[in-house]
């Protein structure tokens with residue numbers, strides 16, 4: 001089985017994570033199989049793509065995403081923290097990401113993480129699903145979340161969705177969701193999986209976030225389903241070698 005390479009928050013190694021330039025650069029890698037993005041909800045219920053629930057780490061302003069409207073958020077510099085050359089980068093709306101994928105004729109897999117693990121966003125699942133149903137993408141879409149209630153809600157709203165549970169380590173509840181078919185894969189913390197590769201061989205797991213050569217080699221050797229990484233080039237190089 002060929003392990004799929006997942007670009008974590010875009011080309012995070014070389015560009016400010018979860019920005020249009022980071023996605024564009026990730027899509028430039030021929031070896032890329034999956035693009036991962038994180039979604040939150042603004043004050044005016046717009047889906048935006050950013051990792052943290054606060055804007056402090058990846059912009060030059062402060063506060064929670066839900067305290068800003070989309071228009072307000074999009075005036076903020078989301079690139080200088082990474083390097084001054086990216087000062088023009090903004091927090092993208094989901095809309096902008098979908099437009100980019102259409103422009104780039106994306107035909108691989110989009111992995112959307114619903115960021116409801118630290119914060120509650122009423123109806124984020126409904127908004128997201130509605131928008132993706134309207135989009136009717138030509139690429140595959142997988143939804144993932146640390147919040148099992150979000151996954152259960154998505155499953156209730158549309159039982160045919162492909163859902164993955166993000167976990168630090170698999171719990172009984174998560175295994176039950178896997179066995180009953182609610183989720184198709186369990187995506188564990190890379191610190192947990194390393195000692196368990198023997199019985200995980202060829203499994204439906206996508207460990208995150210695998211950035212060292214040693215850990216990457218182990219994932220490819222075990223032929224796990226996917227590898228979530230910040231270093232697309234290294235993963236592509238090692239996958240060829242193994």
Ligand code: G3P
Nearest residue numbers: 008036038113166208228
């Ligand atoms: O795709 C898995 C990974 O994104 C989960 O962790 O914190 O980077 O969203 P985090």
Ligand code: CA
Nearest residue numbers: 036037038113
């Ligand atoms: Ca994520």
